[in-house]
Amino acid sequence: MARTVGFFTDTTLCIGCKACEVACKEWNQLPGHAPEFGDGYDNTTQLDEQNWRHVQFHERTTAKGGVAWNMMSDVCKHCAMASCMEVCPTNAIIRTEFDTVYIQPNVCNGCRDCIAACPYHVIGFDEASGLARKCTFCYDRLQANLMPACAKACPTESIKFGELSTMREVAGARLNQLRGQGMAEARLYGEKEYGGLHALFLLTDKPEVYGLPPTESAVLPSRNNVRSYLGSLLTAVLGVAGAVFAFRDRGGKE
Amino acid sequence: MVEHFVTPPQWEWYIVWYFFLGGIAGGVYALGAILRLMGDERDAPVARLAFLLSLPVLAVCPILLTLDLGRPLRFWHMMIDSRTFGLNFKYWSPMSVGVWVLLIFSLFALVSFLDALAGLRSSRASLLTGGLGRVFVIVGAVFGLFLAGYTGVLLSVSNQPIWSDTWALGALFLASGLSVAAATLSLVTRLGRHEQTAEAKLTRADRYFIVLELALLVVFFLSLGAAGSRFLAPRWMALWVVVLIGTLVPLALHFSTERRTPALLAAVLTLVGGLALRIVVVFGAQM
Numbered sequence: 001m002a003r004t005v006g007f008f009t010d011t012t013l014c015i016g017c018k019a020c021e022v023a024c025k026e027w028n029q030l031p032g033h034a035p036e037f038g039d040g041y042d043n044t045t046q047l048d049e050q051n052w053r054h055v056q057f058h059e060r061t062t063a064k065g066g067v068a069w070n071m072m073s074d075v076c077k078h079c080a081m082a083s084c085m086e087v088c089p090t091n092a093i094i095r096t097e098f099d100t101v102y103i104q105p106n107v108c109n110g111c112r113d114c115i116a117a118c119p120y121h122v123i124g125f126d127e128a129s130g131l132a133r134k135c136t137f138c139y140d141r142l143q144a145n146l147m148p149a150c151a152k153a154c155p156t157e158s159i160k161f162g163e164l165s166t167m168r169e170v171a172g173a174r175l176n177q178l179r180g181q182g183m184a185e186a187r188l189y190g191e192k193e194y195g196g197l198h199a200l201f202l203l204t205d206k207p208e209v210y211g212l213p214p215t216e217s218a219v220l221p222s223r224n225n226v227r228s229y230l231g232s233l234l235t236a237v238l239g240v241a242g243a244v245f246a247f248r249d250r251g252g253k254e
Numbered sequence: 255m256v257e258h259f260v261t262p263p264q265w266e267w268y269i270v271w272y273f274f275l276g277g278i279a280g281g282v283y284a285l286g287a288i289l290r291l292m293g294d295e296r297d298a299p300v301a302r303l304a305f306l307l308s309l310p311v312l313a314v315c316p317i318l319l320t321l322d323l324g325r326p327l328r329f330w331h332m333m334i335d336s337r338t339f340g341l342n343f344k345y346w347s348p349m350s351v352g353v354w355v356l357l358i359f360s361l362f363a364l365v366s367f368l369d370a371l372a373g374l375r376s377s378r379a380s381l382l383t384g385g386l387g388r389v390f391v392i393v394g395a396v397f398g399l400f401l402a403g404y405t406g407v408l409l410s411v412s413n414q415p416i417w418s419d420t421w422a423l424g425a426l427f428l429a430s431g432l433s434v435a436a437a438t439l440s441l442v443t444r445l446g447r448h449e450q451t452a453e454a455k456l457t458r459a460d461r462y463f464i465v466l467e468l469a470l471l472v473v474f475f476l477s478l479g480a481a482g483s484r485f486l487a488p489r490w491m492a493l494w495v496v497v498l499i500g501t502l503v504p505l506a507l508h509f510s511t512e513r514r515t516p517a518l519l520a521a522v523l524t525l526v527g528g529l530a531l532r533i534v535v536v537f538g539a540q541m
Contacts, residue, residue, distance in 0.1 A: 048261065083413055089350035090331040091342055109331045110324015112263035113349050116412035119258040130324030208257060217257045222346045224410040224418055232403035232424035235466060239432045240399070242462025243285060247292040247455050 004099040005142065006164035007075060007151065007199040008171045011210075012178065012186070013158035014071040016041060020053040021073075023153030027138065028052065047074055048124030052135035053150050058209055072201065072210050073159055075150070076101065076122045076135035080195030083221050084114035084123060084134075092132075099164070100137040100198060108132055117221045119213050137198075164198055171200045178202070193218035255481060258413045262540035268322035272315050273405045273532045274434070276356075277427060279312035280401035281435025283363060285459070287395035289452065291388060300443055300452035302370040307442060308398070309367035312360060319356075333357070348408035355400050362394030402435070403428030409535070416484060416539035420477040423535065426470040430528050433463035437504070437524035440517065457508050457517065460524070464505045471497070485538055493534035500527010 021044060025032050032050050035043035042057045058070040078100045085093040085101055092107035093114060103114070103123075110130040115123045123134045138148035146152075151161035160170060171188055178186040185204050190197035192215055207214050286304025289297045320329045328336070332353040335342050344350040406423030417423065440456045475482050485494060504520035504527075 046261075087347045087349065087411065089342065089344065089347050089353065090328075091335055091344075092331070104337075107328075107331060107336050108325070109328035111322075111332070111349065112265065112324070113347070113412070115261050116263040116265075116409075116414045116417070117260075119260060119413040121259040121261050124261060125264055125324060127324075132324070211259045213256070213258050219256055219413075221411045221413055221418065224421060225346055225348070225407070227421035228407040228410045228424045231421050232400075232407060232428050235425035235428045235470065236399045236403065238466055239429060239463060240284070240288065242466065243288045243432070243459045244292050246459035246462065247289055247297070 002097045003142075004164045005137065005198065006078075006162065006167040007148070008160040008162075008167040008174075008202070009073055009075070009199065010158050010160065010171075010174055010202045011070060011072040012183075012202060012204060013156045014055065014073055015156055015158075016055055016057060016069065016071040017155060018044075018055050019153040019155055020150035020159055021051065021055060023149040024053045024135075025050075027141070027149035028136070047076070047120075047122050047134075049126040049131075049133040050124065052076065052133075056210060058205070060205070070203075070205055070209070072203070073150070073154075074120075074211070075199050076137070077120055077190065077194070078135075078137055078198035079193070080198070081220060082194065083117040083119060087113045087117045087221050089113060096137075096139060096142075098137065098139070098142050100139065100142075102136055102139055103132055103134060105129070105131055105133075119218065121211060164196075167200055171202060174202055194220075255419060255479060256413075258415065258418075260413050260415065262414070263412075265322070265536060265540070268318045270529070270532050270536050272318040272322075273427065273536065274529050275311050275318070276315050276405055277402045277431025277528065278435050278438050279308050279315065279363065280359065280398035280403075281431040281433075282311065282439055283308040283359075283366065283398035284395040284402070284432070285435055285439055285456070286366070287391040287398075289455070290391060293452065293455065297452045297455065300439065300456070302373055303442060304439055305363075305366040305370035306374070307439065309360075309363040311438075312356075312363050315356060316360075346411075348404055348411050352401075352404050352408060355397055355404065359394065359397035359401050362390070362397055366391065366394060399428065402431030406535075409539075414539055416478065416481055416535075419479075419481045420474055422470055422474040422477050426467065426474050426531070429463055429467040429470050430531050433460055433467055433501075433504075433524055434528035436460040436463060437521040437528075441521040441525075444518065453517070457520075460520075461505065461508050464501050464508075464524075468501055468505075471501075485534070490534055490538045493530045493538075496530035497527050497534065500524055500530060 030050050036045050040057050044051045044054050047054045054074045056072045062068050082101045092104045096102045108131045114132050123132050126133045147161045151159045175188050187203050189203050189207050190200040282304045286301045289301040320326045403424045406427035409417035410423050412418050436456050500523045504524045507516040507520040510516045
């Protein structure tokens with residue numbers, strides 16, 4: 001059944017329990033990397049071929065001089081205009097009947113062009129399978145009319161799942177509620193970027209703090225096609241003109 | 255300046271060598287074509303040599319690209335949709351375009367190679383000298399030039415910092431490819447019979463290519479702006495010094511009156527500089 005699904009991740013409700021990370025790995029049979037222990041509670045460090053959900057911990061100083069965390073469960077944004085899908089030369093990356101972005105493992109040949117294209121640091125290269133891998137939005141669960149494992153496991157409903165239009169409404173209402181409570185720094189991310197993301201985020205700081213490009217930087221790789229080819233064409237003309245000029249000289253004086 | 259958070263694609267040595275050899279294969283073919291069309295009869299052996307050289311260098315390219323894939327046996331997925339068995343072509347994806355250009359250019363390089371080989375054995379005139387033959391080598395040269403330059407466009411059509419922050423990479427790789435191709439041809443010419451006039455022409459052409467490359471290096475850094483500060487790390491600075499030595503010294507040597515040794519040295523330095531350029535651009539943006 002064709003649907004347009006979406007996530008809404010409300011970072012103000014995230015408690016950093018990582019149930020989403022665990023549920024994702026369990027359902028998708030991802031062994032994960034060995035944990036990296038730094039000076040915080042983040043031991044998965046990033047989204048990649050093994051971490052399709054990643055709970056970020058950002059320390060900040062509060063107005064009263066204390067220390068608090070901004071936490072956010074990050075995930076593939078399933079962009080309406082997806083950079084990965086744009087460059088993929090094999091058409092391994094498709095848009096599913098749920099309007100999500102999916103890498104077909106039987107088509108991908110591991111060229112990694114999508115990795116250089118994704119502005120959200122989402123896709124990783126899996127050495128074991130030789131494939132580019134990322135969140136599938138639990139494609140198999142959606143086909144069985146189940147919600148994605150991360151949303152199912154989230155104990156605080158920081159991760160919400162539903163029809164994208166519903167998620168936008170819920171996100172908008174939550175933003176108004178928080179602003180009404182005086183949280184002026186609250187903002188939504190994902191309404192405008194890349195034609196609208198299928199993973200909306202309610203943030204309490206600038207997008208860059210969470211590793212999300214600011215709205216004006218949400219641009220596609222193809223923006224560079226015309227000017228790069230034109231630069232090359234001009235160089236080709238100048239180079240050929242130089243060669244023609246040099247080769248036509250019959251003097252051989254040098 | 256665009257701000258992105260991108261994972262490096264781990265394009266490493268296979269890709270560096272592909273960029274380098276693709277530049278030589280495409281550039282050498284283009285130079286051979288221009289020599290054949292514009293040169294005189296004394297240049298014919300060098301033009302033939304260019305066509306003899308282009309194909310073997312080109313033959314290495316698909317091997318490198320295939321080895322770089324996570325699933326090498328699926329290399330054909332680049333050209334054929336593995337589900338519908340229709341053709342895969344996305345004009346807005348330089349990797350997709352590049353695969354087809356590589357394939358089509360290979361056909362031109364193969365025909366020109368066989369023609370040059372036949373000419374070498376029977377000392378008869380080339381079959382590609384008539385009107386159609388001229389058109390054939392011109393079209394082949396266009397594909398060759400595309401091959402030498404599109405690799406930089408491929409890097410730019412991404413969201414990777416440095417690569418996507420400039421529009422000059424395709425142009426820079428093309429200018430460098432032409433220079434490296436001239437150096438390769440000049441070097442190989444010396445291994446065979448000494449073609450002094452053709453060699454002088456190659457040297458003269460390389461002056462233009464190097465000046466073009468130097469101008470594009472300036473444009474490259476200007477277009478990068480603050481993003482170029484990534485290259486200030488010592489290891490990248492060292493490679494940029496090699497790039498500069500590989501351009502400025504050959505340029506100076508090309509104006510030198512002393513013939514043989516400086517020309518050899520110039521060619522070797524150009525090759526080293528061309529390789530260093532690709533190493534610093536490919537690795538420098540990913541580390």
